[in-house]
Amino acid sequence: MRCTVIGCWGGSCRKDGACSGYLLQHGDAALLLDCGSGVASAVQNVIPLTQLHHVVVSHYHFDHCSDAGALDYGRLIDTQRGVTSTPLTFWAPDDAAELARLAMPPYSEAQAVHAGETVQIGPFSCSFLRTKHPVECLAVRVECAGGVLVYTADGAYTEELAAFAAGADVLITECSLYAGADGSRAGHMACTDAARLATRAKPGTLVLSHLPVYGDVQELLRDVQAVWDGKTLLASRLLALDVPERKGES
Ligand SMILES: [Zn+2]
Numbered sequence: 001m002r003c004t005v006i007g008c009w010g011g012s013c014r015k016d017g018a019c020s021g022y023l024l025q026h027g028d029a030a031l032l033l034d035c036g037s038g039v040a041s042a043v044q045n046v047i048p049l050t051q052l053h054h055v056v057v058s059h060y061h062f063d064h065c066s067d068a069g070a071l072d073y074g075r076l077i078d079t080q081r082g083v084t085s086t087p088l089t090f091w092a093p094d095d096a097a098e099l100a101r102l103a104m105p106p107y108s109e110a111q112a113v114h115a116g117e118t119v120q121i122g123p124f125s126c127s128f129l130r131t132k133h134p135v136e137c138l139a140v141r142v143e144c145a146g147g148v149l150v151y152t153a154d155g156a157y158t159e160e161l162a163a164f165a166a167g168a169d170v171l172i173t174e175c176s177l178y179a180g181a182d183g184s185r186a187g188h189m190a191c192t193d194a195a196r197l198a199t200r201a202k203p204g205t206l207v208l209s210h211l212p213v214y215g216d217v218q219e220l221l222r223d224v225q226a227v228w229d230g231k232t233l234l235a236s237r238l239l240a241l242d243v244p245e246r247k248g249e250s
C-alpha cells in the first residue's frame with residue numbers, strides 16, 4: 001500500500017496547499033482519507049477523479065470534508081459525459097443530516113461507519129476509534145497486504161488512541177499546535193502530545209500532519225525528535241509513503 005499526502009494543513013491552508021487528504025493505493029484500488037479544502041484539485045496530481053471511488057470522512061469539520069461538494073459535482077459531470085458509471089461512496093460518521101449533505105445521488109452515496117467496527121473497502125480493511133474532539137471524529141486504522149497505516153484524524157492525546165495506533169507501520173498523527181500549547185482543551189495535539197503518542201505506539205514511521213498555518217513547522221519536527229528517536233517526517237504536499245507488505249497476507 002502506498003500513501004500520498006494530498007493536503008497537510010489544519011483548519012485553514014497555506015498558499016497553494018490543501019487541508020487534510022491522504023490517498024491510499026494498492027494495485028488499481030484507491031481510497032481517500034478525508035477531503036478538506038483543496039483536496040479535490042490536488043489529488044489529481046496522483047490519480048484522475050474517475051479512478052477514485054471511495055472516500056473516508058473522519059468528521060464533519062470543513063477542513064476534512066469541504067471538498068465533498070467538488071467531488072460530487074466532478075462525479076456528476078464525469079457520469080453525464082459517460083467516462084464513469086460508478087457512484088462515489090463516502091464512508092463517514094453516523095449523522096443522518098450530514099450524510100445527506102455529503103451525498104449527491106445517484107452520482108454519490110454516503111454510508112455510515114461507527115467506532116469499533118471494521119469495514120472492508122476493496123483491499124483496505126478499515127477500523128475506527130472515536131477520538132477526543134468537539135464533534136464525533138473517527139481515527140482510522142487501515143490494514144492492506146499485511147501493512148498497517150493509522151491516521152489519527154483530529155483529537156487530543158488519549159491512551160486509547162495510543163493503543164489503537166500500536167505497531168503501525170506508518171502513523172499519521174495530527175500535530176496542530178506548537179510546544180507549550182494545551183491541546184487537550186481544544187481537542188487537538190501539540191507536538192509534545194504527538195511525541196508521547198509515538199513513544200507509546202512505536203510506529204515504523206511517524207508523520208506529523210494537520211500542521212499549523214502559522215509559524216515554522218520545522219520546530220514541530222525538532223521538538224518531537226527531542227523525545228522520540230524513531231523515523232519521523234513532516235507531512236508535505238505529495239509526500240509518498242510506502243507501507244510495507246508482508247508475504248502470506250492479502
Ligand atoms: Zn481538522
Ligand SMILES: [Zn+2]
Nearest residue numbers: 059061133154
Ligand atoms: Zn476537527
